[in-house]
Amino acid sequence: MQEMETKLDFIVDTAAGYHPLDPYLNMLDVHGIMVLVGFPSEIKLSPISLSIGARNLAGSVTGGTKDTQSMxxxxxxxxxxxxxxxxxxxxxxxxxxxxxKNDVKYRFVIDIENSFK
Incomplete structure (x- = not known):
């Protein structure tokens, strides 16, 4: 993660469980934005992670059933x-x-239909 410090403009954080935010915020460039769309039970961060580089932390909901269907x-x-x-x-x-091992490029989807043939 140190290699990526100040390299990203935008991060979408989908994790719902507790995880430290500072390492991710440090990957943001000046005025970079990290948006939380998961709902962690608590968040902890050092204010310096936001202040240095004028980084932003925001939250968003993903929309309801109607929005999901439209998408x-x-x-x-x-x-x-x-x-x-x-x-x-x-x-x-x-x-x-x-x-x-961080050996995942895409989301895993379990093929239930063909798993039991």
Whole structure:
């Protein structure tokens, strides 16, 4: 993460559990913005992480069912698809190990339909 200090303009933080924010804020360039869309139970940060570089921390909700449906329809109409790695349920332990090792490029999606054939 030190290699990335002051390299990013924008971070979307989707984590819902507690995690320190300072290492991520330090990756923001001057006037960079970090937006929390997950709902961690608590947040802790050093004010210097915001003050140095005039960084910003913001929050946002992702919208309700109507907004989500509208977004899905837009994506379908414009052929915008998520990048995922489809895995079978019996690969879950390996997937967790890869998460721990930071060896994940896309979101894992479990293929339940084909996992039990």
């Amino acid at each position: 899905l329809e837009y994506c379908a109409a414009h052929k915008i698809y998520p990048k995922i790695e489809l895995i079978k349920i019996n690969y879950i332990n390996e997937a967790l190990e890869r998460i721990i």
